[in-house]
Amino acid sequence: xxxxxxxxxxxxxxxxxxxxxxxxxxxxxxxxxxxxxxxxxxxxxxxxxxxxxxxxxxxxxxxxxxxxxxxxxxxxxxxxxxxxxxxxxxxxxxxxxxxxxxxxxxxxxxxxxxxxxxxxxxxxxxxxxxxxxxxxxxxxxxxxxxxxxxxxxxxxxxxxxxxxxxxxxxxxxxxxxxxxxxxxxxxxxxxxxxxxxxxxxxxxxxxxxxxxxxxxxxxxxxxxxxxxxxxxxxxxxxxxxxxxxxx
Amino acid sequence: xxxxxxxxxxxxxxxxxxxxxxxxxxxxxxxxxxxxxxxxxxxxxxxxxxxxxxxxxxxxxxxxxxxxxxxxxxxxxxxxxxxxxxxxxxxxxxxxxxxxxxxxxxxxxxxxxxxxxxxxxxxxxxxxxxxxxxxxxxxxxxxxxxxxxxxxxxxxxxxxxxxxxxxxxxxxxxxxxxxxxxxxxxxxxxxxxxxxxxxxxxxxxxxxxxxxxxxxxxxxxxxxxxxxxxxxxxxxxxxxxxxxxxx
DNA sequence: GGTATGGTTTGATCTGTATCAATGCGTGTC
DNA sequence: GACACGCATTGATACAGATCAAACCATACC
Numbered sequence: 001x002x003x004x005x006x007x008x009x010x011x012x013x014x015x016x017x018x019x020x021x022x023x024x025x026x027x028x029x030x031x032x033x034x035x036x037x038x039x040x041x042x043x044x045x046x047x048x049x050x051x052x053x054x055x056x057x058x059x060x061x062x063x064x065x066x067x068x069x070x071x072x073x074x075x076x077x078x079x080x081x082x083x084x085x086x087x088x089x090x091x092x093x094x095x096x097x098x099x100x101x102x103x104x105x106x107x108x109x110x111x112x113x114x115x116x117x118x119x120x121x122x123x124x125x126x127x128x129x130x131x132x133x134x135x136x137x138x139x140x141x142x143x144x145x146x147x148x149x150x151x152x153x154x155x156x157x158x159x160x161x162x163x164x165x166x167x168x169x170x171x172x173x174x175x176x177x178x179x180x181x182x183x184x185x186x187x188x189x190x191x192x193x194x195x196x197x198x199x200x201x202x203x204x205x206x207x208x209x210x211x212x213x214x215x216x217x218x219x220x221x222x223x224x225x226x227x228x229x230x231x232x233x234x235x236x237x238x239x240x241x242x243x244x245x246x247x
Numbered sequence: 248x249x250x251x252x253x254x255x256x257x258x259x260x261x262x263x264x265x266x267x268x269x270x271x272x273x274x275x276x277x278x279x280x281x282x283x284x285x286x287x288x289x290x291x292x293x294x295x296x297x298x299x300x301x302x303x304x305x306x307x308x309x310x311x312x313x314x315x316x317x318x319x320x321x322x323x324x325x326x327x328x329x330x331x332x333x334x335x336x337x338x339x340x341x342x343x344x345x346x347x348x349x350x351x352x353x354x355x356x357x358x359x360x361x362x363x364x365x366x367x368x369x370x371x372x373x374x375x376x377x378x379x380x381x382x383x384x385x386x387x388x389x390x391x392x393x394x395x396x397x398x399x400x401x402x403x404x405x406x407x408x409x410x411x412x413x414x415x416x417x418x419x420x421x422x423x424x425x426x427x428x429x430x431x432x433x434x435x436x437x438x439x440x441x442x443x444x445x446x447x448x449x450x451x452x453x454x455x456x457x458x459x460x461x462x463x464x465x466x467x468x469x470x471x472x473x474x475x476x477x478x479x480x481x482x483x484x485x486x487x488x489x490x491x492x493x494x
Numbered sequence: 495g496g497t498a499t500g501g502t503t504t505g506a507t508c509t510g511t512a513t514c515a516a517t518g519c520g521t522g523t524c
Numbered sequence: 525g526a527c528a529c530g531c532a533t534t535g536a537t538a539c540a541g542a543t544c545a546a547a548c549c550a551t552a553c554c
Contacts, residue, residue, distance in 0.1 A: 084408050086494040092408040106397035112404060118345045139386045150353035151398060156403035157359060161331050161339040163410035164455030169512070200532065208411030210512055215533055247333040415541065447502065460541055462503055
């Protein structure tokens with residue numbers, strides 16, 4: 001089911017910001033995780049020509065909902081949130097993007113969500129028009145984009161189940177296992193230590209809860225010795241509890 | 248934003264079951280709405296060879312979650328629900344498919360949801376393997392599938408906002424306007440009469456509510472003269488109320 | 495007609511999560 | 525050290541929607 005999880009692992013922790021690519025796709029550490037894994041070595045050079053490295057500071061907005069799509073991005077370091085905002089200020093995060101994640105799958109003219117940097121972020125930027133030409137010339141690249149889009153769709157359906165039918169405790173459990181799985185794909189091995197660069201409010205807006213309920217639930221889990229809260233996230237003590245929690 | 252809404256309208260109400268195609272794509276009434284609209288007239292013939300008409304009775308299951316994908320479908324008449332079920336029986340509907348909707352966008356090996364007929368259904372069935380060859384030969388057909396998939400993704404994000412952040416009243420309002428918009432696309436004109444072939448439980452499982460809350464909310468709206476409940480659905484009396492409701 | 499059946503509506507009550515309101519705590523700055 | 529600032533936590537209370545239970549209503553069938 002999770003066809004994207006077959007890419008080879010990285011040695012380093014890609015969550016922190018370090019030199020990843022420097023305009024040379026051959027040295028790119030997250031390539032095996034990214035959309036570029038659909039390409040042959042001789043194609044990297046052509047892709048390199050149409051891409052540039054960019055950097056965003058914490059809290060910076062990469063794109064705003066309803067903006068024209070002028071560039072697409074592969075996150076190479078750091079974490080961003082994908083945000084939908086209602087007129088009265090209510091927020092729903094539709095996802096977090098971690099290193100290796102591609103933003104702009106849809107090839108549509110305008111963005112349907114805002115993208116905001118949670119940490120300092122580096123990304124590989126592609127011009128929309130040039131990437132569109134690239135897509136036209138390489139059907140297997142379009143096929144890869146399509147696979148990624150339908151994978152996203154399946155994850156979106158998972159998240160609908162979470163939002164519509166899970167309790168606060170189940171939501172938090174599913175969230176922690178999801179983030180753990182995604183870090184594991186980047187780092188190459190599963191760890192009980194789960195960095196959570198996003199704040200409690202972001203978690204709440206992702207899970208359809210309030211910040212108070214998120215805080216209370218995590219602290220209850222700590223009191224029950226299922227995890228410990230550490231400065232940059234949590235450490236799971238009882239993974240069985242979390243796996244059993246997910247129905 | 249809604250690129251799929253550009254197809255030409257149908258004169259008749261496609262919700263009811265009538266002769267639609269009869270193995271002749273040239274006569275297909277829902278073609279302009281469907282994935283087939285990406286094809287030229289001379290390509291219909293080749294598509295016709297790989298498709299067959301099938302019929303399902305009310306409550307019949309077209310496919311089961313986790314089943315291998317052997318066939319893909321375009322609904323030609325009737326309505327189906329897309330269902331995810333948790334181990335303890337909790338259900339979340341991820342969507343309804345109406346005439347013109349294509350099921351199997353993902354091209355993956357297994358289904359990630361069950362598909363169940365709400366009414367008698369006719370569909371145009373394609374073998375997965377033959378359609379995959381077709382996709383390989385016609386890049387513009389793959390492009391069309393990709394557009395449809397990313398459109399679905401955008402709708403899925405809309406639904407996340409609904410599930411995570413709207414009140415029961417807002418959920419019902421958004422649901423009725425969504426269904427109205429979708430019938431309008433099929434019928435060719437907007438009507439205040441909204442057929443609701445799905446039961447209250449299905450609406451509840453789609454909106455992340457209970458059947459009692461759905462019933463109460465709709466009846467409240469009736470008491471407030473925003474709509475009237477009719478045998479096959481509802482009729483909106485005050486569309487302004489519904490449009491104002493959606494934040 | 496009677497009566498079983500499946501879905502819908504309505505009422506009474508409960509509860510999980512939101513809301514409102516402090517308090518705590520770590521970090522950076524002067 | 526003292527103070528401010530931005531989160532996170534904790535407590536008290538309110539309420540939207542869930543749950544439990546019963547009645548209602550249309551349809552189909554004998």
